Amino acid sequence: MITQDKKILIAKDDNKEVYLLSNMANRHGLITGATGTGKTVTLQTMAESFSQLGVPVFLSDVKGDLSGIAVKSSPSGKIAERIEKLQLRDLGYESRGFPVAFFDVYGEKGHPLRTTISSMGPLLLSRILNLNEVQSGLMHIVFRVADDNGMLLLDLKDLKAMLKHVSDEKTKYQEHYGNISSASVGAIQRGLLRLEDEGGDLFFGEPELNIEDLMQSDENGYGQINILESEKLINNPKIYSTVLLWLLSELYEKLPERGDKEKPLMVFFFDEAHLLFNDVEPSLLQKICQVVRLIRSKGVGVYFISQNPSDIPDEVLGQLGNKIQHALRAFTPKDQKSLKAAADSFRANPEFSTEKAIGELAVGEALVSFLDEKGTPQIVERSFIVPPQSQVGPIDDAQRKNLIRTSLLAGIYDTAVDRESAYEILTQKALADREEAQRAIEEKERQKQLVIQERQRIQEERLRMAQERHQAAMQRQSERASRSNPTVVDQIIRSTGRTITSSIGSSIGRTIVRGVLGSIFGSK
Template sequence: MNKQEAFFNHITEGNTNKGEYITLGSAMLDGKTIKNAFVNVPLKTMNRHGLIAGATGTGKTKTLQVLAENLSEKGVPVILMDIKGDLSGLAQPSPGHAKIDERHEAIGLPFEPKAFPVEILTLSAQNGVRLRATISEFGPVLISRILDVTETQAGIISVIFKYCDDNKLPLLDLKDFKKILQYATDEGKKEFEEAYGRISTASTGAILRKIVELEQQGGDLFFGEKSFDPQDLLRVDENGRGYINIIRLTDIQDKPKLFSTFMLSLLAEIYSTFPEQGDTGRPELIMFIDEAHLIFNEASKALLNQIESIVKLIRSKGVGLYFVTQNPTDVPEAVLSQLGLKVQHALRAFTAKDRKAIKLTAQNYPDTEYYDTASVLTSLGTGEALVSALNEKGRPTPLAATMMRAPMSRMDILTDTELENLLNNSKLVKKYNEEVDRESAYEMLNEKIEQAEAEELKEKARKEKEALEKAKSKSTSSRKSTRMNPIVKVLTSATFIRSVFGILTKVMKK
């Protein structure tokens, strides 16, 4: 048996007809593609999370597209974070190309252009299904971690939520949250102190500044109603294919606070609402997070801890998370250690730091007698990658340099007309794009303040009226008592005066 035959057997040894697989491509040896040496990923282990990494232009986005297409065909819904805005083409079939045919001939797979069921979602004012959540749904702990507040400030936020619960004040958007914070240290200060203790004005001021920072990054568009139901991410079409939910994020690349807020809220909502599933043979939902460094680079330590906890726990809900980034070091080690599938495209070694990073990356892959992993990492071409997955028993599959298959859908964006037609036919656009601004804490507190001010003015007017009537009554009483005094009456009577004058006259005559 020669080296190529031994390698073929090594790669295909775990490939069986049991269970469902996604074929990523065919293995390569010494720079050449070995036809039919298929590199398969069991559907059963795709909830064990994964990583797609590589330098710019090496094919990460196309790998993401291939995975999304094949998951959809297997009936598994997908969420894609479209940072660069180049994934909407999944809704249209590939026009084909001679190079695609050549690639698939080398792999040993037929190429069939296909379109897939796609839903376009958005966090901002862009066209698409609006994604929103209420402040109440976040809860005090999550809000505190997102705002990165101190322990004391987190305690105040908990008190604010408790007050709103006790007084049935819905906290829906950021204006509600700001209003209740202002109320706690102004008009409602006495009420809060009596029920919950003193609240520091300095602390509420610091929290308000954090809210304004989030608001400036677009948080005012995200927080509110109608809240998005995560169950709507699990839809399949009439052919049993899972919907590919593309979240357009092209306009929030410079707003990492909003991005990480949304990601954490979505993961938390999925974890709290999805039932425990365990290993059922297929995932419930797969989420691809493109430009993953946007989450981790700007996240506080508390937020990172929350993300790491969710990554560890959410797979039991049948949900797989796949991080797409340029370098594996962009992802924290605590998260990296949880990843089952790793698709590593080429890395570039321009500096000593780059070479050191490549050596560290190579150590994350299983040992193999067929490759010098560190060397292969820098010599892979576009559309080629090192792949390491987990088999059905949860063990790492043989490391394979892989010629990746091409996407079946268009490797370009939709035209404006195509996008408009897609949105016009969307059931979710009709469900979520109507803006709702029902009575909540902001309106209710304003009404309460206005009532209190009206009562205060009324009381002040009553007191002023009483004081005026009292003063008038006192003046009238004084005049009356003077008129009724008998001594004064005698002294001022005409008879008395005439008598006194008569006496005085007689005395003067004498």
């Protein structure tokens, strides 16, 4: 970095140097140009310039070219020619590397970058999942139910479990939260499955990135350059753009107000910015505009990088005060219209035609306009971007692994943590419900068996009593039969008895008669 009275040298031609004022760097900026015109090198130059000023930087490496910022350059070819042509060594140019921290959503080429489902929020998640208005509304319901019931949403399995819970209990929740459509539930579940296949299960979880870990400095006072490895991530544009938007939102939410200072607190480069605004819904665009407008008061400068200024909505473009325009090619009427619009966005320089110059710029050459001390855009200048002091091009895998291993963040994010959250709570609840249901089934079966046993006991008791009554009746019948129908023996005994009794009776009778009469007649 070459500075002079808190000015950062960004570009130079034979006669003039173009500086970015450090106290205006939080007024945001734009780097545009066709593919291959030098945007990545410009980004690298600006990132290391802010680092040398003591300002931490965050940027995404979509081509895999920016890891070289960690080691010093060995200028050769056109880079060496430009250094000599612009006489940069006389201004203090020297080769050097800068403090770098590598991050990777997939955890392959950097420290794992994670956030929680709760931190991402329903709005950004709806964007990732490409949900319509109704489905997005259901996503808000799921988050609200989780909040009201004290259940953390940390990773994808938490969200899937919560979605199933809300669907299963929709009768319970619909009255208070609104309609819960089975079709919307299915659409979100399919979206979550795709997101998981694209690496969402790695991105969502803990430990969550601490924004303060992006804002460190080394022993020389150089700001840390945080590089998000995005070669693989860019293949999923919605996830890529939403990850960067989430980071920007986190900075906005967590940093305190600080007003305009001599230099930014942090600078954020948003490469392939057009992906952020493709098919963006009005509610999200409004949020983006709000973040861009207000985050400057928290000391954060945001620089969008894209091919054409028309890739950026007017609501955002109007807030970007510092502009670097590389060459554009106009082969069609639409291209010509875009080129003219890009030229019209600059404050004209009477020495050349801005529109014509945009089509003539060489690789590494740009039209540059920064804000002056009063915050007014300066007239556009045509200059060459100062080459980086670090290596242009990637480092090898061994160098990268060594830098990751010796990083200040080594060991902080490498191991995932899975603490109790919605999934665990709902799983335990489901298990308890199943156990309770099983106990209820078992108790019902037990009661059923008791009823059966009681019925059997009653039936057996009734049978016993019936048998006893039957036996008693038979006994009585037998006794009656015995009295009314004597047996042969009984009849013989009875007949013999009567004969004997009769004989005895008659003899005795006669004896008595004779005795009485005899005594009467005898007395005579």
